[in-house]
Amino acid sequence: MLNDASFLIIKGPSGCGKTTLLKLLTDNLLPKSVTELPKASRKSLILQEDALFPWMTGTENITKVLDITEKEITEHPLYQKVSTYISQYAYQMSYGQRRMIELFRVILFKPDFLCLDEPFNFLDPVNRRFFLEYLVKEAAKTTTIVMTTHYSEDTTGIHLPTLYFHGQYPINKLLNEHEFKNL
């Protein structure tokens, strides 16, 4: 499934193992028995909890982590989305603002393989939609993206390949849309 899609959604109830799967896919957990994992030189994972350094500004959180200049940041089309608060310290930002800086940072990084764990937490509906469309239409051109979400409305109107976790932990089945609808 991963080989066929550049953007894949994973859905399932809380505690079913979505985050664990993303950690396995990005080598943040080592599997005991699974042997085939996506091969990519640059794998990134964005967790639900933001990983900005609170002692740095939004800009520093990008320039100190990526090998990138401030000019490259300001020239990126997404800069307008974060320009009003990117010079503030991360601890001064709202959760939603931190989330957008983090999404902006990973988009600038352009990994080959990107896993996003509930990436739109704390974002308002307009920005949820904006970032989803940007990821699908722009970022997915060069990056394979796997994203988990609880919210069906996030993907309303955009048809994206989706896998469904079936049941609670321990999970042993991931169903495609057809199998899920026929349950």
Add this chain to the structure above:
Amino acid sequence: MSIIGVLLLPAIWFYLHYVVKIGERFLPSPESVYQAIFNLDPNIFSHAFDTLIRFVVGSFLGIVAGILIGFILHRSQIVRRLLLPTIQALRATPPIAAVPFFLLWFGFSDIGRYILIVFGIGISLAITTYQILESPPEKFRVLFKSFSLNPRAQIMSFSLPYVLQEILPTIRFSLATAIGLVLVSEFLGSQTGLGYLIQVSRSTFSLQVVVLANILLGFILVVVDWGAIRLWDKLLFWKKQD
């Protein structure tokens, strides 16, 4: 409420002396302790000042040395393999047990006292710093991996602010250890300081001086501890809105 907290101990003292009528030779009266302030030569504040300087300078050197050694242990695998077992073993040794050696090696000089404090608090601070750096939160471990960063190389951007954020409780505990070490070193080999004064007063049964010296020791520790907290508030500006 905090005023009641501050006055609680003096109130118990007054109660024990004036109501329960515990004798002067077991618990000196507030008046005799007050009189002791003026009856000492050199002045008790001169002794307190010497103790304060030893405490502050020794603690500062111990904190800086401990954090620095912790960073070196984290950065260098060779140093870690060479020194970590020894440092772990030294940590198990109470620093007070090493006082006779420090007296033997350094005599009554202040240098020996400073080295004793650096040794006494530096080792535990080094281990704590090393452990803080070795086990960052998962979100930062994932961040380093996601962006192909070497966490051991992120000294100014991550390691130093993160250690400062996490180490304050250990520093406060170390300050209490340090003042104990200053006192012991003054008991055993000094001609000035509150420890020396307590030692001399104990042998002459001048309990009012012992009580006075203890009050000043408590005051010194509280003030320095308060100063450390204020300093950390300034350094960790990002914690104010957490």
